[in-house]
Each structure stands twice: as structure tokens, then as C-alpha cells.
Amino acid sequence: MGRQFIDTYSDDMLYLVDARNLLLQNGRFEYLVTPAFCRMFIVNMVGAVEASLNSWKKEDGTDILSSYFTSRNNQEKVDNLYNAFISAGIPVEKEVFDDYLAIHYLRHKIVHSKEKDTERRDDWIKSRGFPIDTREFTVDDWDRIQKLNDILISYLGYAYVLDPNR
Numbered sequence: 001m002g003r004q005f006i007d008t009y010s011d012d013m014l015y016l017v018d019a020r021n022l023l024l025q026n027g028r029f030e031y032l033v034t035p036a037f038c039r040m041f042i043v044n045m046v047g048a049v050e051a052s053l054n055s056w057k058k059e060d061g062t063d064i065l066s067s068y069f070t071s072r073n074n075q076e077k078v079d080n081l082y083n084a085f086i087s088a089g090i091p092v093e094k095e096v097f098d099d100y101l102a103i104h105y106l107r108h109k110i111v112h113s114k115e116k117d118t119e120r121r122d123d124w125i126k127s128r129g130f131p132i133d134t135r136e137f138t139v140d141d142w143d144r145i146q147k148l149n150d151i152l153i154s155y156l157g158y159a160y161v162l163d164p165n166r
Contacts, residue, residue: 017146064085096148103130103145105125106125
């Protein structure tokens, strides 16, 4: 995936924020708008993170980003990525990666109607404080998801610029 995909994911997420704000200007239907935009943001967020990881792993002289792709299991992927950042001496918070795993599981709920192992995933999502029913997202969830995205992207950017080959 080239830089264009990373740019378009980023643009789409900005458009979602702006579109939600416009829809909420009249102060009505927040209970419908916020859950819908949370779902769209989550799908874009996971896509953006994965596109970034996929693109940057080819140039990653620190070998931080490629660790995400060593497993097909999402929990192992996220744990591998966290451990790679720690091993490289990059200060990251475990909570961010735990929340990202919950977001990853929520993305699967949104995109795939027939998902496997839903009870274990639902338990994880609940343990991270997100709703299982994606119609129940709130403004607090919206803010939290956006903040999580910003932190994750900053971690990825930090790993990218830290590369000694740059």
C-alpha cells in the first residue's frame, strides 16, 4: 500500500469528524449520529493503522513495525507490536494497545456479521469499557476513540522517524 492510502484514510477520518460536527449543529439526533460515526471512524481507524504499518514495515530499519504481521491472531499482533516498541526503547502505554485491540474487535463486529469467538472478544471489549452493541456508542466513546487514534498514529510516526536508516 502506498502513501496515497495512508493519506486517504487520514482525509476520510477528518471528513468524518467534520461531517459529524455539521450534523450535530442543530442539536438533534445525537443518539443516532454519534454511534454511526463511531462505527465509520473505527473501520477507518483500523484501516489507517494497518495501511501505515504495512507501508512502513518495508522501510523499517528498527524492525518495530513488522512484528505486527508475525501472527494471524489479533491479540498476538497487538501484543507483538507493543513489545516491539518497548524493546526499541520507545515509551508507549500498554493501555493504548489494549484499547486498540478492543477497537480491532469492534471493527470485526461492524464489518463481519458472522465472526468467530465472539464471547472472548466481547469480554475484552467490555473490559476496556466499550459497548458491545455498537448502537450504544456515546460522545465519550467518540472522544476516546479519536484520542486513541491520535496516540497510536503518534507512536507509529515516532517509530518511523526513529529509524536509524533515515
